[in-house]
Amino acid sequence: xxxxxxxARILIRELNDFQVIELREVGEGDVxxxxxxxxVIGLPEAQAIERRLKGVxxxxxxxxxxxxxxxDAFGAKLESITIPDLxxxxxxxxxxxxxxxxxxxxxxxxxSDAIALGIASRAPIFVEEAVIEAASEEL
Numbered sequence: 676x677x678x679x680x681x682x683a684r685i686l687i688r689e690l691n692d693f694q695v696i697e698l699r700e701v702g703e704g705d706v707x708x709x710x711x712x713x714x715v716i717g718l719p720e721a722q723a724i725e726r727r728l729k730g731v732x733x734x735x736x737x738x739x740x741x742x743x744x745x746x747d748a749f750g751a752k753l754e755s756i757t758i759p760d761l762x763x764x765x766x767x768x769x770x771x772x773x774x775x776x777x778x779x780x781x782x783x784x785x786x787s788d789a790i791a792l793g794i795a796s797r798a799p800i801f802v803e804e805a806v807i808e809a810a811s812e813e814l
Contacts, residue, residue, distance in 0.1 A: 676803070676804045677801040677802065677803060678700055678801065678802050678803075678804055678807060679700070679701040679702075679799055679801055680698040680699060680700055680701060680800045680801065680802050681698065681699055681701050681800065682696060682697075682698060682724070682728075682790060682794070682800070683697045683698060683699035683711055684696070684697045685697075685721055685725055685728070686721075687718070687721045687722065687725060691718075692717075692718075693715045693716070693718075694717065694718055694720070694721035695713045695714070695715055695716070696713070696714050696716055696724065696787070696790065697711050697712070697713050697714075698711060698712060698800065698802065699711035700807075710807055710811070712807060712810035712811060714786055714787070716785075716786075716787035720785075720787035720788060720791055721787070723737060723738075723739050723791040724787070724790055724791045724794060727739070727794040727795050728794055738788075739788065739791040739792045743792055743795055743796070746772060749775065750774075750775030751772050751773060751774050751775060751780075752772065752773045752796070753770060753771070753792065753793055753798045754771045754772065754773050754779070754798065755771045755793075755798050755799050755800070755801060756768055756769070756770060756771070756784075756786075756789040756793045756798055756799070756800045756801070757769045757771060757800075757801045757802070757803075758786055758800070758801070758802040758803065758806055759803045759806070760803070760806065761805075761806045761810060761813075764813065766785075766786045766806070767783070767786075768783075768784045768785060768788075768789040768790075769781045769782065769784065769789075770784050770789055770792065770793075
């Protein structure tokens with residue numbers, strides 16, 4: 676079963692080799708009672724996510740901007756991001772892109788890249804229940 680999640684926070688520590696984003700379950704009730712889990716990502720991806728969240732313009736497109744521009748140029752739309760698997764401490768993501776002819780495509784991606792790409796289009800994030808359970812066991 677898929678559970679809708681949201682980007683709850685991003686922790687950037689430029690002196691570290693790794694950064695952290697936290698996904699939290701979307702729902703009613705107290706934020707503290709909703710399930711959440713961290714994903715370790717690289718600094719460039721964390722900076723791209725933060726830049727896109729804050730709407731900071733840049734002079735030239737970066738990779739995530741390029742991909743978003745290409746999706747738009749082909750008349751397609753990023754419908755959602757799914758994190759279907761966690762294997763050996765590595766999360767896997769899938770971009771669900773609706774083509775202009777209506778066909779739904781699935782494209783393999785890293786969660787950090789998928790989230791950086793999905794921020795601007797406000798694409799919903801879904802995580803398999805088994806991934807949430809496995810992530811909580813790893814903490």
